Amino acid sequence: MLTSYILITLIAMFGHSEDFLGTTLLSRPLVLGPLVGLVLGDFDQGIVIGATLELIFMGNIKVGAAIPPDVITGGVLGTAFAIMSGKGPAVALALAVPISILAEMVASGLFVFRPVWNKRFDRYAAEGDYRGVERLHILSGLLKPLLMGVVTLLALLLGSEAVRTFVDTIPPWVHSGLQVAGNMLPALGFALLMNLMFNKEGAPYFFLGFILTSYLKLPMIAIGGLGVITALIVTRITHKEQPPAGTDSDFDDFDMDDNPPVMVKPKAALLTQGDIRSLFARSMALEANFNFETWQNTGFAYTMIPVLKRLYRTKEAMSRALKRHLQFFNTAPHGSTLIIGIAAAMEEQNAREPDFDEESINSVKTGLMGPLAGVFDSLFWGTIKVIAAGIGSSLALQGSVLGPLLFLLIFNVPHLILRYKLTFIGYETGTRFLQDLSKTNVMDKLKAGSSILGLMVVGAMPATLMSIRTPAMIGSSDSAVALQGVLDQIVPNVIPLALTFLVFYFVKRNVKATYLLLGLLLLGFLGSVLNVFA
Amino acid sequence: MIRLLRIDDRLVHGQVALTWTPAVGAECLVVANDKVAKDDFLKMTMNLAKPANAKLLIKSIADTVTFLSDERSKPMKILVLVNSVQDAAALAGALPEIRSINFGGIRAREGARAISKAITVTDADVIVIRDLLARGIELEVRQVPTDELRSIETLL
Numbered sequence: 001m002l003t004s005y006i007l008i009t010l011i012a013m014f015g016h017s018e019d020f021l022g023t024t025l026l027s028r029p030l031v032l033g034p035l036v037g038l039v040l041g042d043f044d045q046g047i048v049i050g051a052t053l054e055l056i057f058m059g060n061i062k063v064g065a066a067i068p069p070d071v072i073t074g075g076v077l078g079t080a081f082a083i084m085s086g087k088g089p090a091v092a093l094a095l096a097v098p099i100s101i102l103a104e105m106v107a108s109g110l111f112v113f114r115p116v117w118n119k120r121f122d123r124y125a126a127e128g129d130y131r132g133v134e135r136l137h138i139l140s141g142l143l144k145p146l147l148m149g150v151v152t153l154l155a156l157l158l159g160s161e162a163v164r165t166f167v168d169t170i171p172p173w174v175h176s177g178l179q180v181a182g183n184m185l186p187a188l189g190f191a192l193l194m195n196l197m198f199n200k201e202g203a204p205y206f207f208l209g210f211i212l213t214s215y216l217k218l219p220m221i222a223i224g225g226l227g228v229i230t231a232l233i234v235t236r237i238t239h240k241e242q243p244p245a246g247t248d249s250d251f252d253d254f255d256m257d258d259n260p261p262v263m264v265k266p267k268a269a270l271l272t273q274g275d276i277r278s279l280f281a282r283s284m285a286l287e288a289n290f291n292f293e294t295w296q297n298t299g300f301a302y303t304m305i306p307v308l309k310r311l312y313r314t315k316e317a318m319s320r321a322l323k324r325h326l327q328f329f330n331t332a333p334h335g336s337t338l339i340i341g342i343a344a345a346m347e348e349q350n351a352r353e354p355d356f357d358e359e360s361i362n363s364v365k366t367g368l369m370g371p372l373a374g375v376f377d378s379l380f381w382g383t384i385k386v387i388a389a390g391i392g393s394s395l396a397l398q399g400s401v402l403g404p405l406l407f408l409l410i411f412n413v414p415h416l417i418l419r420y421k422l423t424f425i426g427y428e429t430g431t432r433f434l435q436d437l438s439k440t441n442v443m444d445k446l447k448a449g450s451s452i453l454g455l456m457v458v459g460a461m462p463a464t465l466m467s468i469r470t471p472a473m474i475g476s477s478d479s480a481v482a483l484q485g486v487l488d489q490i491v492p493n494v495i496p497l498a499l500t501f502l503v504f505y506f507v508k509r510n511v512k513a514t515y516l517l518l519g520l521l522l523l524g525f526l527g528s529v530l531n532v533f534a
Numbered sequence: 535m536i537r538l539l540r541i542d543d544r545l546v547h548g549q550v551a552l553t554w555t556p557a558v559g560a561e562c563l564v565v566a567n568d569k570v571a572k573d574d575f576l577k578m579t580m581n582l583a584k585p586a587n588a589k590l591l592i593k594s595i596a597d598t599v600t601f602l603s604d605e606r607s608k609p610m611k612i613l614v615l616v617n618s619v620q621d622a623a624a625l626a627g628a629l630p631e632i633r634s635i636n637f638g639g640i641r642a643r644e645g646a647r648a649i650s651k652a653i654t655v656t657d658a659d660v661i662v663i664r665d666l667l668a669r670g671i672e673l674e675v676r677q678v679p680t681d682e683l684r685s686i687e688t689l690l
Contacts, residue, residue: 108651111651112651115642192680195553195556195557196552196553196556197556198556199556199587201587292648292651292652293642293648294641294642295641328641328642330544332548364575367573367575367576367579368579369544369547370544370545370546370547370548370579370580370583371546371547371579371580371582371583372579372582372583373544373547373548373583374546374547374548374550374551374552374582374583374584374585375551375582375583376548377547377548377551377552378548378551378552378585381552382552431575434578434579434582435578437582438578438581438582443582444586447585447586448586451586507680508557510557510679510680512680512682513680
């Protein structure tokens with residue numbers, strides 16, 4: 001048993017290393033669940049539990065510094081306890097939800113604690129000691145997997161028996177209540193996603209997704225494909241070429257020559273292709289030392305170090321550069337390499353031209369980090385992650401190992417290609433790339449298209465990923481008709497759809513997610529006891 | 535009408551585009567900032583980040599007051615973004631319509647202390663905050679709409 005505990009702890013530590021691994025979704029329950037299942041000898045169960053937890057935590061995304069419940073610790077422990085006690089997904093979620101909320105407090109504590117190192121980072125910067133910066137960035141980053149590893153191991157050692165005894169005392173009617181409640185919880189995830197994208201213009205695409213799955217029984221992958229096609233057709237037809245993407249009239253007299261921080265790649269480069277590639281590789285550890293005071297600052301400095309080493313030979317120049325890049329920074333990690341590439345080009349120019357305005361490097365960084373976070377957060381969290389999770393969970397719920405695999409591929413193939421390319425685009429074309437982009441309506445098309453695609457997939461979710469039925473009968477005992485049969489003839493899957501909209505209504509009214517979660521649990525429980533839902 | 539006045543030193547970014555704009559149903563984002571209004575580069579970056587279904591206006595504080603006082607802006611659902619407590623106070627002083635201010639993010643600066651995960655204040659900020667509170671304006675701290683709403687009074 002101890003071996004299993006240690007292996008499960010290692011899985012949790014691997015998950016908590018996500019900040020070294022470029023936010024590649026390796027830490028999501030859909031991926032870690034099967035791994036825990038493998039350790040405990042029930043791979044299939046691990047896949048199904050992982051998918052169930054993925055659905056419930058689907059709406060929890062990391063935007064800016066808003067930290068969602070810790071699904072890594074919650075997911076790993078919930079899956080482990082459920083498999084060890086021989087119970088299914090219902091027990092996993094009953095445990096994962098409270099654990100993830102508690103674990104989030106521990107992780108947040110670490111983010112509050114980390115600024116303690118900032119004085120030491122400043123000292124290294126003053127001495128031009130880039131090795132010190134690298135070392136401390138990594139060491140501080142390792143604290144998270146270590147700390148959460150200890151938490152996981154302790155929970156397993158101290159909690160397993162207690163959880164097993166507790167779970168065994170759960171009477172069957174409570175267990176079936178939990179099961180129904182668990183099947184209802186994804187409605188919260190869907191509603192939180194809808195809250196990000198649902199609006200009047202988008203509503204038809206949501207219902208298109210619903211109808212395609214509910215009536216035509218199309219699988220999620222088909223919805224993804226049709227969504228891409230629909231998005232392409234719609235954005236090409238309805239969005240005519242217009243003057244600058246901005247609706248602001250000031251943009252008409254946008255004069256490029258007046259922009260001080262325009263960067264174009266100089267002719268003879270001081271940096272090698274290898275240097276630029278290492279920017280991409282190092283950007284994976286951008287968030288390793290994430291903290292609540294200066295956010296991703298040490299990650300940015302860490303990423304830039306290969307370039308700085310190449311460009312600055314004196315202690316003074318290195319010291320100034322390190323100080324520059326240790327200033328507050330925060331952006332969406334997936335698109336961070338664009339800013340990193342631009343910063344590298346500006347550093348190169350600075351090294352070449354003695355009268356270059358060093359301050360402009362940071363003003364470009366801070367000018368870009370917010371807006372680009374807006375662009376890439378929407379694209380990756382609002383669209384690509386949604387499609388990956390929709391397709392991945394729908395396959396995994398049937399126990400297919402393709403679920404977690406496709407989940408990772410659908411997200412990371414575009415993510416890593418774009419992240420790699422953006423490093424070079426940023427370095428080679430500087431801010432001109434953005435200026436050219438702002439003169440076209442590519443961004444508008446991309447945003448409109450990705451919201452269409454996202455909404456179609458979300459619309460397909462209640463029908464494919466939630467199974468709530470009613471065992472109720474209508475009419476007197478002799479001529480009683482199953483209500484579900486009647487519903488299926490009119491609108492199949494109408495119950496999951498209605499539940500999703502009910503939760504969405506409350507989300508719109510700013511009811512806290514925790515209350516909604518408890519409300520859904522209660523509704524499922526009562527529904528099961530009163531034989532209204534099954 | 536103004537659906538939300540938010541203090542956020544990154545102005546338009548992920549939390550704003552992805553969560554607040556849909557949450558308050560904003561059709562129009564107004565970035566009220568004297569520096570950005572004069573900086574074409576920053577304007578360009580913000581235009582890239584604006585949410586697909588909303589209009590983005592970037593104006594100086596004075597122009598923002600003019601715009602928001604205009605009757606024609608009344609039917610629009612507007613989300614106003616400023617990057618400092620002082621700018622928020624300037625708008626609240628000129629526009630009696632503002633009864634609530636959202637504190638989204640103010641990064642660590644020289645002489646500022648942290649009062650929550652994402653908010654730091656200087657002594658000068660605190661004076662302005664006390665003054666706003668004395669005028670009965672609600673000051674709430676939330677990064678994203680689903681965060682628990684906390685009054686700034688309890689954090690000072």
